[in-house]
Amino acid sequence: MTASPRARSQTCSYYLLRRPKYQVTVASLNLWKAERFATDLPREAKCISLNLNNAEVLDKAVFKHDLIISLVPYMHHAKIINSAIEFKKNVVTTSYVSPAMRAPDDQPKKAGIIGLNKIGLDSGINHLQAVKMINTVRRAGGKIIKFISYCCDLPAECSKQIFFTWGSAASFELS
Numbered sequence: 001m002t003a004s005p006r007a008r009s010q011t012c013s014y015y016l017l018r019r020p021k022y023q024v025t026v027a028s029l030n031l032w033k034a035e036r037f038a039t040d041l042p043r044e045a046k047c048i049s050l051n052l053n054n055a056e057v058l059d060k061a062v063f064k065h066d067l068i069i070s071l072v073p074y075m076h077h078a079k080i081i082n083s084a085i086e087f088k089k090n091v092v093t094t095s096y097v098s099p100a101m102r103a104p105d106d107q108p109k110k111a112g113i114i115g116l117n118k119i120g121l122d123s124g125i126n127h128l129q130a131v132k133m134i135n136t137v138r139r140a141g142g143k144i145i146k147f148i149s150y151c152c153d154l155p156a157e158c159s160k161q162i163f164f165t166w167g168s169a170a171s172f173e174l175s
Helices: 007-017 031-038 055-063 074-086 107-111 121-139 168-174
Strands: 025-028 046-049 067-070 090-093
Touching (some): 074 107
Parallel strands (some): 025 046, 067 090
16 A cells, blocks of 8 residues: 555556556545546556544554555654554655654564665665666676765656655754
Protein backbone atom coordinates (compact mmCIF):
# COMPACT_ATOMS: atom_id res chain seq x y z
CA MET A 1 0.00 0.00 0.00
CA THR A 2 1.35 3.44 -0.88
CA ALA A 3 -0.11 6.25 1.17
CA SER A 4 -0.25 9.65 -0.58
CA PRO A 5 -0.98 9.85 -4.30
CA ARG A 6 1.43 12.63 -5.13
CA ALA A 7 4.18 13.04 -7.68
CA ARG A 8 6.77 11.52 -5.36
CA SER A 9 4.77 8.31 -4.89
CA GLN A 10 4.14 7.82 -8.60
CA THR A 11 7.69 6.63 -9.21
CA CYS A 12 7.37 4.06 -6.44
CA SER A 13 3.97 2.79 -7.60
CA TYR A 14 5.09 2.73 -11.22
CA TYR A 15 8.19 0.71 -10.33
CA LEU A 16 6.23 -1.86 -8.30
CA LEU A 17 3.52 -2.29 -10.93
CA ARG A 18 6.07 -3.06 -13.64
CA ARG A 19 6.52 -6.39 -11.85
CA PRO A 20 3.52 -8.71 -12.37
CA LYS A 21 3.86 -10.35 -8.95
CA TYR A 22 3.17 -7.10 -7.09
CA GLN A 23 -0.18 -5.50 -6.44
CA VAL A 24 -0.39 -1.89 -5.29
CA THR A 25 -3.07 -0.12 -3.30
CA VAL A 26 -3.04 3.67 -3.57
CA ALA A 27 -4.45 5.31 -0.44
CA SER A 28 -5.62 8.89 -0.14
CA LEU A 29 -7.98 10.83 2.07
CA ASN A 30 -10.02 11.52 -1.07
CA LEU A 31 -10.79 8.43 -3.15
CA TRP A 32 -11.06 10.48 -6.35
CA LYS A 33 -7.46 11.65 -5.92
CA ALA A 34 -6.24 8.07 -5.63
CA GLU A 35 -8.26 7.07 -8.69
CA ARG A 36 -6.99 10.01 -10.75
CA PHE A 37 -3.43 9.22 -9.68
CA ALA A 38 -3.82 5.55 -10.66
CA THR A 39 -4.81 6.37 -14.26
CA ASP A 40 -1.15 7.13 -15.09
CA LEU A 41 0.18 3.84 -13.74
CA PRO A 42 1.28 1.00 -16.08
CA ARG A 43 -1.47 -1.35 -14.86
CA GLU A 44 -4.42 -1.38 -12.50
CA ALA A 45 -3.95 -0.43 -8.86
CA LYS A 46 -6.55 -0.72 -6.14
CA CYS A 47 -7.61 2.67 -4.75
CA ILE A 48 -8.93 3.33 -1.26
CA SER A 49 -9.94 6.27 0.89
CA LEU A 50 -7.76 6.47 3.99
CA ASN A 51 -8.24 8.92 6.84
CA LEU A 52 -5.04 8.79 8.89
CA ASN A 53 -6.81 10.43 11.83
CA ASN A 54 -9.18 7.47 12.12
CA ALA A 55 -7.19 4.70 13.85
CA GLU A 56 -9.76 2.00 13.05
CA VAL A 57 -9.72 2.80 9.32
CA LEU A 58 -5.92 2.99 9.29
CA ASP A 59 -5.57 -0.32 11.13
CA LYS A 60 -7.93 -2.10 8.71
CA ALA A 61 -5.94 -0.83 5.72
CA VAL A 62 -2.56 -1.73 7.21
CA PHE A 63 -3.77 -5.20 8.23
CA LYS A 64 -4.65 -6.07 4.60
CA HIS A 65 -1.20 -5.34 3.16
CA ASP A 66 2.30 -6.84 3.34
CA LEU A 67 4.26 -3.61 2.96
CA ILE A 68 3.27 -0.06 3.83
CA ILE A 69 5.10 2.70 1.97
CA SER A 70 4.31 5.95 3.72
CA LEU A 71 4.83 9.01 1.57
CA VAL A 72 2.52 11.23 3.59
CA PRO A 73 3.71 14.37 5.42
CA TYR A 74 6.18 13.50 8.16
CA MET A 75 3.82 14.29 11.04
CA HIS A 76 1.66 11.25 10.14
CA HIS A 77 4.41 8.63 9.93
CA ALA A 78 4.29 7.66 13.63
CA LYS A 79 0.61 6.63 13.33
CA ILE A 80 1.37 4.45 10.33
CA ILE A 81 4.47 2.94 11.93
CA ASN A 82 2.59 2.09 15.12
CA SER A 83 -0.18 0.38 13.15
CA ALA A 84 2.37 -1.54 11.07
CA ILE A 85 4.10 -2.73 14.25
CA GLU A 86 0.79 -3.85 15.75
CA PHE A 87 -0.08 -5.97 12.70
CA LYS A 88 3.52 -7.04 11.96
CA LYS A 89 3.67 -5.37 8.55
CA ASN A 90 6.86 -4.03 6.99
CA VAL A 91 6.93 -0.24 6.68
CA VAL A 92 9.00 2.32 4.77
CA THR A 93 8.90 6.10 5.20
CA THR A 94 10.69 8.98 3.50
CA SER A 95 11.21 11.00 6.65
CA TYR A 96 14.05 11.62 8.95
CA VAL A 97 13.21 10.21 12.36
CA SER A 98 11.05 12.71 14.24
CA PRO A 99 10.66 12.66 18.04
CA ALA A 100 7.29 10.88 17.65
CA MET A 101 8.96 8.21 15.52
CA ARG A 102 11.81 7.67 17.99
CA ALA A 103 9.51 6.16 20.61
CA PRO A 104 8.83 2.99 18.60
CA ASP A 105 12.39 2.91 17.18
CA ASP A 106 13.26 -0.61 18.43
CA GLN A 107 9.72 -1.99 18.20
CA PRO A 108 9.85 -3.04 14.50
CA LYS A 109 12.76 -5.33 15.31
CA LYS A 110 10.90 -6.74 18.32
CA ALA A 111 7.83 -7.32 16.11
CA GLY A 112 9.97 -9.13 13.53
CA ILE A 113 9.34 -6.61 10.76
CA ILE A 114 11.46 -4.27 8.71
CA GLY A 115 11.00 -0.58 9.46
CA LEU A 116 13.00 1.74 7.20
CA ASN A 117 13.10 5.51 7.52
CA LYS A 118 14.95 8.17 5.54
CA ILE A 119 14.18 6.47 2.23
CA GLY A 120 13.44 9.78 0.56
CA LEU A 121 15.52 11.57 -2.05
CA ASP A 122 18.53 12.39 0.05
CA SER A 123 19.84 10.13 1.72
CA GLY A 124 17.54 7.39 0.50
CA ILE A 125 16.91 7.30 -3.25
CA ASN A 126 20.17 9.07 -3.99
CA HIS A 127 22.08 6.44 -2.00
CA LEU A 128 20.20 3.53 -3.60
CA GLN A 129 20.85 4.90 -7.10
CA ALA A 130 24.53 5.36 -6.29
CA VAL A 131 24.84 1.77 -5.04
CA LYS A 132 23.03 0.52 -8.15
CA MET A 133 25.41 2.39 -10.48
CA ILE A 134 28.50 1.26 -8.58
CA ASN A 135 27.37 -2.38 -8.59
CA THR A 136 26.59 -2.21 -12.32
CA VAL A 137 30.10 -0.93 -13.08
CA ARG A 138 31.71 -3.60 -10.87
CA ARG A 139 29.66 -6.45 -12.39
CA ALA A 140 30.80 -5.31 -15.84
CA GLY A 141 34.41 -5.57 -14.66
CA GLY A 142 34.90 -1.83 -14.37
CA LYS A 143 36.75 0.05 -11.69
CA ILE A 144 35.49 3.22 -10.05
CA ILE A 145 38.18 5.84 -9.71
CA LYS A 146 36.01 8.67 -8.43
CA PHE A 147 32.33 9.09 -7.66
CA ILE A 148 30.58 12.41 -7.10
CA SER A 149 26.87 12.72 -6.47
CA TYR A 150 25.00 15.99 -6.73
CA CYS A 151 21.71 14.33 -5.81
CA CYS A 152 18.32 15.06 -7.38
CA ASP A 153 18.43 12.26 -9.93
CA LEU A 154 15.14 10.88 -11.23
CA PRO A 155 14.97 7.12 -10.65
CA ALA A 156 12.30 6.08 -13.19
CA GLU A 157 10.96 6.67 -16.67
CA CYS A 158 7.69 8.15 -15.39
CA SER A 159 9.37 11.39 -14.46
CA LYS A 160 6.65 13.71 -15.76
CA GLN A 161 5.40 15.96 -12.99
CA ILE A 162 8.02 14.75 -10.51
CA PHE A 163 9.43 17.42 -8.28
CA PHE A 164 11.34 17.41 -5.05
CA THR A 165 10.80 19.81 -2.22
CA TRP A 166 11.12 20.05 1.51
CA GLY A 167 8.21 21.35 3.48
CA SER A 168 9.28 24.47 5.34
CA ALA A 169 8.13 23.06 8.70
CA ALA A 170 10.29 19.96 8.26
CA SER A 171 13.27 22.06 7.17
CA PHE A 172 13.07 24.21 10.28
CA GLU A 173 12.48 21.24 12.57
CA LEU A 174 15.60 19.49 11.29
CA SER A 175 17.87 22.54 11.37
